[in-house]
Amino acid sequence: MNLVSSFRVTAGIAYQKMALSSSASEKYDFVRKSRKILGAALNYMDIVRSRNVAVPAEPLLFLKPTSSYITEGNPIVIPKVFTKVAHEVELGVIIGKQCKNVKKEEAFNYISGYCLALDMTAQCNLALARQNGHPWSLGKGFDTSTPVSGFISTNDIKDPHKVSLWLKVNGQLRQQGNTEDLIFKVDDLIAYSSKYMTLEPNDLILTGTPDGALPVKAGDVIEAGIGDNLRIVFEVKDEV
Ligand SMILES: O=C([O-])CC(=O)C(=O)O
Numbered sequence: 001m002n003l004v005s006s007f008r009v010t011a012g013i014a015y016q017k018m019a020l021s022s023s024a025s026e027k028y029d030f031v032r033k034s035r036k037i038l039g040a041a042l043n044y045m046d047i048v049r050s051r052n053v054a055v056p057a058e059p060l061l062f063l064k065p066t067s068s069y070i071t072e073g074n075p076i077v078i079p080k081v082f083t084k085v086a087h088e089v090e091l092g093v094i095i096g097k098q099c100k101n102v103k104k105e106e107a108f109n110y111i112s113g114y115c116l117a118l119d120m121t122a123q124c125n126l127a128l129a130r131q132n133g134h135p136w137s138l139g140k141g142f143d144t145s146t147p148v149s150g151f152i153s154t155n156d157i158k159d160p161h162k163v164s165l166w167l168k169v170n171g172q173l174r175q176q177g178n179t180e181d182l183i184f185k186v187d188d189l190i191a192y193s194s195k196y197m198t199l200e201p202n203d204l205i206l207t208g209t210p211d212g213a214l215p216v217k218a219g220d221v222i223e224a225g226i227g228d229n230l231r232i233v234f235e236v237k238d239e240v
């Protein structure tokens with residue numbers, strides 16, 4: 001058994017623990033129906049410190065197109081135009097009900113569930129965009145840049161601020177964090193973003209990544225999880 005298929009076998013078993021309450025057809029329903037993906041940047045103190053940037057005073061949000069989604073079994077494809085594409089493991093929040101100007105105290109009423117997500121990022125593009133004050137769309141929104149797990153119900157994650165995230169590349173631990181360390185919490189992100197745009201059912205909010213986002217190359221196998229309850233695996237390929 002090669003690395004990928006051996007991960008898949010264990011992934012299948014581990015996955016059951018958190019996916020019991022969602023049927024097979026519900027698993028990727030949010031991916032099919034989602035109309036937008038919002039990402040929070042620099043939302044953990046450790047990444048703010050390691051990048052030597054100011055702590056954001058307000059959530060720093062960007063949009064990714066839904067064409068960037070992939071589900072397990074499909075590879076992450078590094079576009080020819082990029083030289084440095086990095087992994088970012090994140091908790092994704094899935095919106096359940098249309099909402100606008102949500103009060104922070106009411107934000108949890110609008111969540112249908114969660115997913116584990118990778119916010120794949122072309123750091124080569126982002127570095128230039130930051131320098132020049134240009135948009136992040138291409139470095140964040142390229143095809144295959146949003147690999148996701150299946151839907152995780154609010155019964156399986158009762159407190160989104162106690163979720164332990166990890167990511168390994170070829171079996172080596174690269175990222176480890178806990179959502180208790182989010183600078184802007186899930187309710188802050190919903191309240192803040194909904195001042196600007198209507199959140200719609202199945203929209204995804206990526207809550208940000210802890211430190212340790214590093215580039216990957218073709219042939220790498222990215223494995224990420226939530227504690228020992230959920231595990232996803234994605235292979236990296238070059239665009240041909
Ligand atoms: O890629 C970045 O630099 C920002 C980002 O998405 C994160 O912090 O999760």
Ligand SMILES: [Mg+2]
Binds near residue numbers: 039206
């Ligand atoms: Mg991110």
